Structure formats: structure tokens, C-alpha cells
Amino acid sequence: xxxxxxxxxxxxxxxxxxxxxxxxxxxxxxxxxxxxxxxxxxxxxxxxxxxxxxxxxxxxxxxxxxxxxxxxxxxxxxxxxxxxxxxxxxxxxxxxxxxxxxxxxxxxxxxxxxxxxxxxxxxxxxxxxxxxxxxxxxxxxxxxxxxxxxxxxxxxxxxxxxxxxxxxxxxxxxxxxxxxxxxxxxxxxxxxxxxxxxxxxxxxxxxxxxxxxxxxxxxxxxxxxxxxxxxxxxxxxxxxxxxxxxxxxxxxxxxxxxxxxxxxxxxxxxxxxxxxxxxxxxxxxxxxxxxxxxxxxxxxxxxxxxxxxxxxxxxxxxxxxxxxxxxxxxxxxxxxxxxxx
Amino acid sequence: xxxxxxxxxxxxxxxxxxxxxxxxxxxxxxxxxxxxxxxxxxxxxxxxxxxxxxxxxxxxxxxxxxxxxxxxxxxxxxxxxxxxxxxxxxxxxxxxxxxxxxxxxxxxxxxxxxxxxxxxxxxxxxxxxxxxxxxxxxxxxxxxxxxxxxxxxxxxxxxxxxxxxxxxxxxxxxxxxxxxxxxxxxxxxxxxxxxxxxxxxxxxxxxxxxxxxxxxxxxxxxxxxxxxxxxxxxx
Numbered sequence: 001x002x003x004x005x006x007x008x009x010x011x012x013x014x015x016x017x018x019x020x021x022x023x024x025x026x027x028x029x030x031x032x033x034x035x036x037x038x039x040x041x042x043x044x045x046x047x048x049x050x051x052x053x054x055x056x057x058x059x060x061x062x063x064x065x066x067x068x069x070x071x072x073x074x075x076x077x078x079x080x081x082x083x084x085x086x087x088x089x090x091x092x093x094x095x096x097x098x099x100x101x102x103x104x105x106x107x108x109x110x111x112x113x114x115x116x117x118x119x120x121x122x123x124x125x126x127x128x129x130x131x132x133x134x135x136x137x138x139x140x141x142x143x144x145x146x147x148x149x150x151x152x153x154x155x156x157x158x159x160x161x162x163x164x165x166x167x168x169x170x171x172x173x174x175x176x177x178x179x180x181x182x183x184x185x186x187x188x189x190x191x192x193x194x195x196x197x198x199x200x201x202x203x204x205x206x207x208x209x210x211x212x213x214x215x216x217x218x219x220x221x222x223x224x225x226x227x228x229x230x231x232x233x234x235x236x237x238x239x240x241x242x243x244x245x246x247x248x249x250x251x252x253x254x255x256x257x258x259x260x261x262x263x264x265x266x267x268x269x270x271x272x273x274x275x276x277x278x279x280x281x282x283x284x285x286x287x288x289x290x291x292x293x294x295x296x297x298x299x300x301x302x303x304x305x306x307x308x309x310x311x312x313x314x315x316x317x318x319x320x321x322x323x324x325x326x327x328x329x330x331x332x333x334x335x336x337x338x339x340x341x
Numbered sequence: 342x343x344x345x346x347x348x349x350x351x352x353x354x355x356x357x358x359x360x361x362x363x364x365x366x367x368x369x370x371x372x373x374x375x376x377x378x379x380x381x382x383x384x385x386x387x388x389x390x391x392x393x394x395x396x397x398x399x400x401x402x403x404x405x406x407x408x409x410x411x412x413x414x415x416x417x418x419x420x421x422x423x424x425x426x427x428x429x430x431x432x433x434x435x436x437x438x439x440x441x442x443x444x445x446x447x448x449x450x451x452x453x454x455x456x457x458x459x460x461x462x463x464x465x466x467x468x469x470x471x472x473x474x475x476x477x478x479x480x481x482x483x484x485x486x487x488x489x490x491x492x493x494x495x496x497x498x499x500x501x502x503x504x505x506x507x508x509x510x511x512x513x514x515x516x517x518x519x520x521x522x523x524x525x526x527x528x529x530x531x532x533x534x535x536x537x538x539x540x541x542x543x544x545x546x547x548x549x550x551x552x553x554x555x556x557x558x559x560x561x562x563x564x565x566x567x568x569x570x571x572x573x574x575x576x
Contacts, residue, residue: 048425074425076418076421078418079418079419079421079422080417080419080422081417081419082419083417084358084359084362084363085355085359090355092351093351093354096348096350096354097351097352097423097426099347099348099427120362136422140426
């Protein structure tokens with residue numbers, strides 16, 4: 001196991017941050033933890049050994065964490081770059097600092113900054129600066145890559161580069177540990193996604209298996225018997241009120257922590273129904289179950305983005321240009337719906 | 342060892358490129374040189390004048406530049422990356438000090454040329470200057486770790502400038518106010534002492550006490566810097 005949390009729990013100022021959990025990260029695996037900012041920063045502190053666990057331990061390659069282990073590399077959310085250096089100079093510096101044998105040109109091509117190699121870092125966009133940090137980490141070449149919000153505010157191009165880098169790391173047998181507060185990003189990037197909160201660690205289903213087929217049939221039978229009159233508005237709860245939405249108003253539906261949320265004009269409304277119930281009801285209105293945890297209104301989809309051969313996203317045409325994940329098996333289904341075989 | 346030299350060299354080269362493009366800081370190099378040229382042309386060549394320029398160089402170049410280099414790494418959040426790299430504390434600190442050291446010695450040499458200072462015993466004087474520069478660089482590192490930004494760095498340098506560069510001006514008052522006697526133990530005053538003795542034909546044995554005092558200052562600053570750096574590493 002590249003990185004393992006064993007009965008790890010953390011209390012801070014007599015308050016529980018997270019209860020004991022076990023988690024292990026194998027070589028060649030990308031794992032994401034979806035949590036709030038507080039837990040994320042606590043985990044970073046723990047991995048950096050700036051604070052210690054209240055209980056349990058963290059192991060790196062079978063050994064307790066040692067200070068300054070080169071085997072673990074960090075990508076911080078608010079890391080800086082040497083803004084007066086050019087791209088080429090910065091990469092040469094990182095190469096020498098880490099005594100790396102990788103060629104500068106090769107890494108430059110990987111982060112696709114070749115046209116800007118003579119540009120000073122301060123003139124780069126924040127996304128491009130983040131790619132410089134990825135390059136620095138690439139020269140360090142750690143076994144475990146710890147990334148804090150790796151694709152927050154990244155532009156499309158950088159996100160594509162980031163996701164193909166993840167594929168390369170998988171192939172090279174490296175482990176990637178992503179800490180993110182954005183479920184969509186976590187689901188797109190990682191093989192396994194967990195939610196960590198004060199109640200513990202839960203796996204978020206991202207795999208394609210459909211164990212609830214029987215359950216769904218049961219549910220749909222129940223709905224049919226319960227609702228003799230078909231009513232097309234979808235109720236949501238807002239405080240004590242019930243708000244009804246027309247299906248075409250809905251952008252997409254996300255399921256998080258066992259609760260489904262309707263997204264209308266960028267706002268989330270908790271729904272009374274489960275995702276599969278909603279799927280049943282909304283199918284006739286051109287809705288599509290694009291992922292285990294998402295249903296999308298196909299009328300609102302503007303773009304289908306292919307990050308890598310088996311990771312996709314849908315970009316909606318709402319004001320926020322929300323992007324939601326599309327799983328591999330659903331991609332074929334979607335192509336069928338769109339009439340392209 | 343080879344690896345370690347490579348890392349120190351990488352940090353040095355990076356700092357050199359960064360520094361040469363950072364006009365706001367690199368312009369201070371010209372200040373002592375300007376004063377030196379002025380003194381040289383005006384024909385002022387007392388020992389005190391020469392050493393005012395040298396002590397000014399120590400404060401403006403060794404301490405201030407070093408302080409800015411460290412403070413900027415902190416401000417831009419790049420120091421953390423260095424700390425997490427395979428480079429050790431000693432490698433990072435010597436890499437970061439190397440540029441300042443080279444600049445300090447260069448400015449002092451050019452300054453001495455301009456103000457036409459020729460010591461009787463070049464070896465002793467240069468040794469004393471090199472040793473003093475270690476103290477001022479350590480002091481700059483310490484202040485840089487202290488300061489939160491480059492802006493703050495340029496403010497906290499002022500007391501250093503006052504105490505260490507112009508401290509010798511207080512000496513005549515020491516007879517009236519015995520408290521000011523401590524000024525005599527300042528490294529800048531000790532340096533002038535060494536220079537005066539050298540002009541009178543003294544050798545190593547006569548200046549050993551002065552060297553000792555400067556060494557104590559240097560060791561104290563270095564230890565304090567290492568402690569603060571280790572502490573900064575944790576938070």
C-alpha cells in the first residue's frame with residue numbers, strides 16, 4: 001500500500017474533525033476525498049506532519065510518516081511561482097533542485113507550455129501557473145502525489161492536461177491522493193471517491209455496476225400505484241415551503257449524501273425523491289441519467305467534452321457553464337440518443 | 342556532495358536571474374557605490390569614511406537584499422516548495438546566501454576602488470570583511486524569516502541600518518553616557534578597530550580579540566537563524 005490511514009481520527013479543540021477511518025491507496029490508483037475545507041486542510045496538515053492524529057496512524061509505503069519524505073509530493077492550492085523567471089528557467093531550476101533526469105523539453109511538452117517557454121511566469125494565466133507546479137512535481141517524481149483542489153478554477157485546456165497526466169501516473173504505478181471540495185471534479189478525476197465528514201468515511205459510487213436494478217423496478221411500481229394522476233411538476237423543499245418546478249426549468253440533478261438536489265439557474269433545491277424516482281419521472285422530458293449521481297436535462301447541454309478516452313464531461317449552457325460528469329457506459333447511450341452511432 | 346553543490350547552484354542561479362530583474366531591490370547596489378565615488382572624487386579618505394561605506398554596504402546589500410530574497414520567497418509561497426524539496430536546510434540557506442555574499446564582496450571591492458582605500462594588510466582586512474559579511478547575511482535571513490512581505494522587510498531594515506552602519510557615530514558620546522559603551526562591541530565598530538590596528542602595522546595576534554567578538558556575533562546570528570527557520574518549517 002502506497003499510503004494508508006489506519007484507524008485515523010482527529011479531534012481539534014475538543015471537537016471532532018473526523019472519526020476513525022481506514023483507507024488505503026494502492027500503487028497506480030487515483031483516489032479522491034470529497035470533504036469540506038476544514039477537513040481538507042486538517043488532512044494536509046497531517047500529511048505534512050504539522051499536526052498529529054488523535055488516534056491511529058498514517059503509513060507511507062508501510063512505514064510511519066517521516067519528516068520531509070521525498071516519496072510524497074504536494075500540489076498546494078495556494079502555491080506560488082517565481083514570477084520573474086521564464087518558463088524555461090523555472091523548469092531548469094526545478095530539474096536541478098530535484099536532481100531529476102527528466103528532460104526539460106519533455107516536461108515542457110507534457111504541460112504544453114512550449115509556445116510560452118520564454119514568457120515570464122507572472123505573465124501566465126493562473127491555470128498555466130498551476131501547470132508549472134505540476135511540472136515541478138513531475139521533476140520531483142514522488143510515489144504518492146497529494147493534490148489539494150487540483151482542478152479548482154482550471155481552464156479547459158489545463159484540465160485536459162491534468163487528466164491525461166493522471167492517466168500517465170496510473171500507468172507508471174504512482175498513487176494520487178486528491179483532496180477536493182468539488183464532487184464533480186473529484187468524480188471526473190478519481191477512480192475511487194470517498195466523502196469524509198464528522199460522521200465518517202463513505203464511498204461514493206462511481207463505478208458502472210447497477211446493483212439496484214431490482215430496487216428500481218420496485219420503486220417504479222410503487223410510484224405507479226401511488227400516483228394515479230401524472231403530474232408533471234417536480235416538488236422541492238425550501239425551508240417549510242414546497243416549491244414546484246417545471247421539468248424544462250431544471251438544469252440538472254445531483255445526488256449527494258443520499259439526497260438529490262435540483263439545480264435551477266445555479267441554485268440547488270433539495271428534492272423529495274431519489275435519483276432513480278426522478279429519472280423515471282423525467283425521462284419523457286428529455287432527461288438523461290448521465291452518471292450514477294447525476295441526471296441532466298439534455299436540452300441544456302451545450303458541449304460534450306472528451307478529457308481522455310474514458311472520461312467525459314457535459315457542459316451546460318446555463319450562466320455558470322456548469323460541467324457535470326458523464327460516465328463511459330453512458331457515453332455510448334448518449335450517442336444513441338443523439339442519433340450518432 | 343556533488344548533488345548538494347548542484348542544488349545550491351540551482352538556487353543561486355535562480356536567485357541571480359530573479360534578482361537581476363527585480364529593479365526595486367537591485368538598485369540598492371548602486372547606493373554605496375555612489376557614495377564611494379563621491380567620497381573618492383571629493384578626496385575624503387579617512388579610515389572612518391571608508392568604513393562608513395563598507396558598513397553601509399553590509400546593511401544595504403548583505404542584510405537588506407538577503408532579507409528581501411527570503412521575505413519574497415515567503416510572500417510568494419515558494420519557500421514551502423523549497424522546504425519540501427530534497428534540499429536540506431543547510432543547502433537551502435547557503436544557496437540563498439551565496440548570491441548576497443557574492444554581491445556584498447563585489448560591491449565592497451568596487452567601492453574600495455572608487456574611494457581609493459588601500460589597507461596595509463589586505464589579508465587581515467579581507468578576512469575581517471568576509472567574516473562580518475557572514476554576520477550581516479545571517480541577520481538578513483533572520484529578518485527575512487521574520488518579515489511577512491517585502492514591504493515589511495524594507496521597513497525593519499531601518500533600525501539595522503541605524504544601529505550597525507551608523508552606530509560608530511555614537512562612540513564619542515560614550516564618555517558622557519556610559520550606557521553607550523556597548524556600542525563599542527558592535528561588529529561594525531570592531532571592524533573599524535581591526536582596520537585602525539592594521540594601518541598601524543598590527544598582525545593577526547593583535548587583532549584576535551576583535552575577530553573573536555565578530556565571530557561571536559556571527560555564531561549567535563547563525564544559531565538564531567537556524568532556530569527560527571526550523572520553527573517556520575513547522576508553521
